[in-house]
Amino acid sequence: MSKAKRALYMIRVRNLEVFYNSSRRKFRALAGVNMDVEKGGIIAVIGPSGCGKTTLLYVLAGIINEFEGEVLIDNAPVDPRKHRIGLVLQDYGLLPWKRVFENALLGLKVKKKVINKKDKEYAEYVLTRVGLSGLLKRYPGELSGGQRQRVAIARVFIMKPDILLMDEPFSALDAITREEMQDLFLDVWKSDSVSTVFVTHSTEEAMYVGKKIAVMTGPPGRIVTIMDNPFFGIREVKDSDLYFSMKLKLKELIKGIQK
Numbered sequence: 507m508s509k510a511k512r513a514l515y516m517i518r519v520r521n522l523e524v525f526y527n528s529s530r531r532k533f534r535a536l537a538g539v540n541m542d543v544e545k546g547g548i549i550a551v552i553g554p555s556g557c558g559k560t561t562l563l564y565v566l567a568g569i570i571n572e573f574e575g576e577v578l579i580d581n582a583p584v585d586p587r588k589h590r591i592g593l594v595l596q597d598y599g600l601l602p603w604k605r606v607f608e609n610a611l612l613g614l615k616v617k618k619k620v621i622n623k624k625d626k627e628y629a630e631y632v633l634t635r636v637g638l639s640g641l642l643k644r645y646p647g648e649l650s651g652g653q654r655q656r657v658a659i660a661r662v663f664i665m666k667p668d669i670l671l672m673d674e675p676f677s678a679l680d681a682i683t684r685e686e687m688q689d690l691f692l693d694v695w696k697s698d699s700v701s702t703v704f705v706t707h708s709t710e711e712a713m714y715v716g717k718k719i720a721v722m723t724g725p726p727g728r729i730v731t732i733m734d735n736p737f738f739g740i741r742e743v744k745d746s747d748l749y750f751s752m753k754l755k756l757k758e759l760i761k762g763i764q765k
C-alpha cells in the first residue's frame with residue numbers, strides 16, 4: 507500500500523490474536539481481528555457480552571501488550587509512552603479524594619510534568635463546554651452519574667489524545683442522561699475530530715455515534731462486518747424503514763444470523 511493511503515488511517519489492526527493464560531488453560535479471546543479507523547473517524551464496535559470488545563480496546567490502549575498480529579497507531583506500533591491514548595470507562599475512573607478540576611487534569615498530568623496556565627485555561631474551556639463550570643470544586647461523591655461521566659469525558663479531551671477509546675461509557679446512565687451524553691460527546695468530538703473506537707452494547711447508540719459500525723462475535727472474538735452508517739449523528743429518523751432494516755440487520759449479525 508502507498509504511504510499516502512496508509513497515512514489516512516490512524517488505527518490499523520491486522521490479524522490480531524490475543525490469548526489469556528490461566529493455570530489450567532489457554533483461552534483464545536481474539537482470533538484474527540482486522541480493523542482500520544480513519545483519521546477523524548469514529549468506529550462503533552458492537553457485539554454480545556464476552557466476545558472480546560474490551561480485550562480489543564485494552565490492546566489499543568497498550569494495557570495488553572502480549573498479542574500476535576499488528577497494531578499500529580499513526581503508522582507506529584502502539585506504545586502508551588509515545589502515543590496519547592484517551593480511555594473512558596463505564597465507571598468513570600475518577601479519584602474520590604480529588605476535586606472535579608484536579609480530576610479533569612489527571613490525564614494530562616500523566617503525559618506532561620508541568621501544567622501551565624494555557625493548559626489550565628484549556629481545561630476550564632472544556633469543562634465549561636461539558637456544563638461543569640459551576641462544579642469545579644466538588645468531589646466526585648458530590649456529583650450525579652451523568653456529571654461524573656462529564657468529568658471523565660472532559661479529562662480525555664483536555665489531554666488532546668491521538669486516539670480515543672470508549673468502553674461502554676454511558677451504559678450505567680438512565681436513558682435521558684445517556685442521550686444527553688451522546689450529544690455532548692459528539693459536540694466536543696466535532697471540534698477535535700479525534701479518531702475514536704466506541705464500544706457499546708446498544709445498536710441505537712452504535713447507529714448514533716458510529717460513522718462506521720463494526721460487528722463482533724465470539725469468543726474467540728472476530729469482526730464479522732464493518733459497515734458505513736448513514737445515520738451517524740442523526741436522531742430524528744427513527745421511523746424510517748431504512749433505519750429499522752439496518753437495526754434489524756445489526757441485531758441478526760450480533761446473534762450470528764447471516765443471510
Ligand SMILES: Nc1ncnc2c1ncn2[C@@H]1O[C@H](COP(=O)(O)OP(=O)(O)OP(=O)(O)O)[C@@H](O)[C@H]1O
Nearest residue numbers: 526527533535554555556557558559560561562725
Ligand atoms: N483475564 C482474563 N483471563 C481469562 N479470560 C478472560 C480474561 N479477561 C477476559 N476473559 C475472557 O475473554 C473473553 C473476552 O472478554 P472481554 O471482556 O474482552 O469481552 P467483552 O466483549 O468486552 O464483554 P462485555 O460486553 O461483557 O464487557 C470473555 O469470554 C472473557 O471471559
